Amino acid sequence: MGIFVCRNSLRMLNVRWLYHRCLSLYNSNHGFNEAKIKEKLAQFTGGSVDLSKMDNGIAEICINNPSRMNAFTGTMMIELEERISDLENWKNGKGLIVYGAENTFCSGSDLNAVKAISNPQEGMMMCMLMQNTLTRLQRLPLISVALIQGKALGGGAELCTACDFRLMTEGSEIRFVHKQMGLVPGWGGAARLIHLIGSRHALKLLSGALRVHPENALELGLADNILLGTEDGFLSEAENWIMPYIKGPSDVSRAVKKVIISGREQKLEDALRTEKEIFGTVWGGLANLQALAKGTKHK
Numbered sequence: 001m002g003i004f005v006c007r008n009s010l011r012m013l014n015v016r017w018l019y020h021r022c023l024s025l026y027n028s029n030h031g032f033n034e035a036k037i038k039e040k041l042a043q044f045t046g047g048s049v050d051l052s053k054m055d056n057g058i059a060e061i062c063i064n065n066p067s068r069m070n071a072f073t074g075t076m077m078i079e080l081e082e083r084i085s086d087l088e089n090w091k092n093g094k095g096l097i098v099y100g101a102e103n104t105f106c107s108g109s110d111l112n113a114v115k116a117i118s119n120p121q122e123g124m125m126m127c128m129l130m131q132n133t134l135t136r137l138q139r140l141p142l143i144s145v146a147l148i149q150g151k152a153l154g155g156g157a158e159l160c161t162a163c164d165f166r167l168m169t170e171g172s173e174i175r176f177v178h179k180q181m182g183l184v185p186g187w188g189g190a191a192r193l194i195h196l197i198g199s200r201h202a203l204k205l206l207s208g209a210l211r212v213h214p215e216n217a218l219e220l221g222l223a224d225n226i227l228l229g230t231e232d233g234f235l236s237e238a239e240n241w242i243m244p245y246i247k248g249p250s251d252v253s254r255a256v257k258k259v260i261i262s263g264r265e266q267k268l269e270d271a272l273r274t275e276k277e278i279f280g281t282v283w284g285g286l287a288n289l290q291a292l293a294k295g296t297k298h299k
């Protein structure tokens, strides 16, 4: 058993090294100075990004700036990065629900901050910070859900594409308004949208700045369910929705998300090798041995 355990932990180390090696997209080699852009963003205060982690392995991130329709101020962009770092180190985590305060999702960047960093250099820095953060969110070994009530506009629409699934409430709306502002998505929303719904539909949504209501989001494959409950019950409805996907031990649930990430992002041969590595971390593990001992039947 001794050799077995040490081989297993080596595999874990190997996967963890592999996994953490490519977490951030941009670094100083790309001219990205994280400290500098955070210093600038810290001038634009207001709101908060609140994280709670529950014993059932589900975390909740609340985009909390309701007086501005949950727009991201500069300090909120910094806080979002800090919350994702926290979740990257939460080893018992299995699921994540991202939602907005007071029954609306997020209206993108705070336009007051946007106006103040409208020069290309600082704009690109903000863009790289948010792309890093949302890519790390997407790569969390947690199954993530965006609970969309009210509006998900601009950067808010981009944020929801960084989650694995999207649940929309009646009357809610996803809208990539960027073109109406003389922009294109900058937080990675265009690239992720194409993966979600294909380039033809993505081009229509971006070039037309189309309002996507729950029914057509379902048709497009952009949303995974429409919640029909009441405002004060949507968060628990979202928790109930995610529960079947995070059932069981956290190491197995996290391994499932990791093989999906590698299959989605790596070329086939690399994805197969990563899958083998991840398989090695659960093969003969406690959950596997218990299932074998129990003679689990899949009725």
Ligand SMILES: CC[C@H](C(=O)O)C(=O)SCCNC(=O)CCNC(=O)[C@H](O)C(C)(C)COP(=O)(O)OP(=O)(O)OC[C@H]1O[C@@H](n2cnc3c(N)ncnc32)[C@H](O)[C@@H]1OP(=O)(O)O
Pocket: 067, 068, 069, 071, 107, 108, 109, 110, 111, 112, 114, 151, 153, 154, 155, 156, 177, 181, 183, 184, 185, 186, 187
């Ligand atoms: C790459 C991302 C991209 C970028 O960074 O360049 C962006 O995300 S840019 C921002 C894109 N988002 C928007 O343009 C949304 C602007 N807001 C609206 O269209 C409306 O506010 C709407 C549809 C979200 C809600 O409209 P409603 O009539 O229901 O409410 P109000 O407009 O009265 O809004 C209430 C209150 O919130 C303030 N607000 C709303 N959105 C923002 C925002 N993005 N930044 C700053 N403040 C925002 C709005 O000004 C009102 O405040 P008040 O003091 O009462 O005027």
